[in-house]
Amino acid sequence: MPALRSYSGLRHRESRRDPGPVTLGRIGALEVRLATTAADVRRAQRLRYEVFYEEMSAIPAAAARLARRDFDHFDAICDHLLVLDHEDCRMVRGKRVPRVVGTYRLLRQEIADRHGGFYTAGEFDIGPLIARHPHRRFLELGRSCVLRPYRTKRTVELLWHGIWAYVRRHGIDVMFGCASLEGTDIAALARPLSFLHHFAPADAEWSAAALAHNMVAMDLVASEALDAKAALVELPPLIKGYLRLGAQIGRGAVVDRQFGTTDVLIVLPVERINPRYLDHFGVNAERHAA
Numbered sequence: 001m002p003a004l005r006s007y008s009g010l011r012h013r014e015s016r017r018d019p020g021p022v023t024l025g026r027i028g029a030l031e032v033r034l035a036t037t038a039a040d041v042r043r044a045q046r047l048r049y050e051v052f053y054e055e056m057s058a059i060p061a062a063a064a065r066l067a068r069r070d071f072d073h074f075d076a077i078c079d080h081l082l083v084l085d086h087e088d089c090r091m092v093r094g095k096r097v098p099r100v101v102g103t104y105r106l107l108r109q110e111i112a113d114r115h116g117g118f119y120t121a122g123e124f125d126i127g128p129l130i131a132r133h134p135h136r137r138f139l140e141l142g143r144s145c146v147l148r149p150y151r152t153k154r155t156v157e158l159l160w161h162g163i164w165a166y167v168r169r170h171g172i173d174v175m176f177g178c179a180s181l182e183g184t185d186i187a188a189l190a191r192p193l194s195f196l197h198h199f200a201p202a203d204a205e206w207s208a209a210a211l212a213h214n215m216v217a218m219d220l221v222a223s224e225a226l227d228a229k230a231a232l233v234e235l236p237p238l239i240k241g242y243l244r245l246g247a248q249i250g251r252g253a254v255v256d257r258q259f260g261t262t263d264v265l266i267v268l269p270v271e272r273i274n275p276r277y278l279d280h281f282g283v284n285a286e287r288h289a290a
Helices: 002-015 038-055 062-067 109-114 127-131 153-170 190-199 228-234 237-245 275-281
Strands: 022-027 030-034 079-092 095-108 138-146 174-182 253-256 261-269
Touching (some): 022 153, 030 095, 030 153, 038 062, 038 079, 038 095, 095 153, 153 237, 174 253, 190 261, 237 261
Parallel strands (some): 138 174
Antiparallel strands (some): 022 030, 030 079, 095 138, 174 261, 253 261
């Protein structure tokens, strides 16, 4: 029932004066902005359902299957980043509504602290990590997905532009979250998991481990026996993107049987982002500013 209560809250928020789209950037017909209404959030949830449950192997609960939306109680407290295609619109009450083709869910630390914590805490012991950095502001990234025809450099770049603009706007110091490898057969994922363990481990100050009762070892292939080139090919594009930015990986993985994935912890301090990406997007996210 908490999900139903959260959506009541979204409807109440939507009934107030609508501040209008919060545009963060644009490339051609594609725009990245924050969701501002419950209808925006529902469109993001429908995209997540299409990607996670219809394309991939996630198993929906009865409520999600009936609604054809992926949702949980975190949706009510998160900001939702949307990529919209203004060349693919439908008419709603006489207005053109562009299609949501990409999304990310963003949860700032001060919001999480007021509402019971982060989603990631259900899989990884992030409390000590956050406690080691009491003066840093953390941002959780999650529920990332892009519609198949839009999985291009342009769409991904626009999503990252939106995240960077959000980070700058809110003074974020550290980004983190769960990132997924598709599948729950650990033996089949031995190569990419071992690559992350050997070549991208978090430094001690940024490290956090999977919760003990869920932890799956990642050091399945010795470093000297690992085919690093093949392992890189097998890594999901999202995780490779995080690594290029400068992200580090926590200790241990977690099998998420509902979503049919194996999850690792990504930690990305802003100070460690590769400078060439900062130059690309602009220090204050001005490259694709609308």
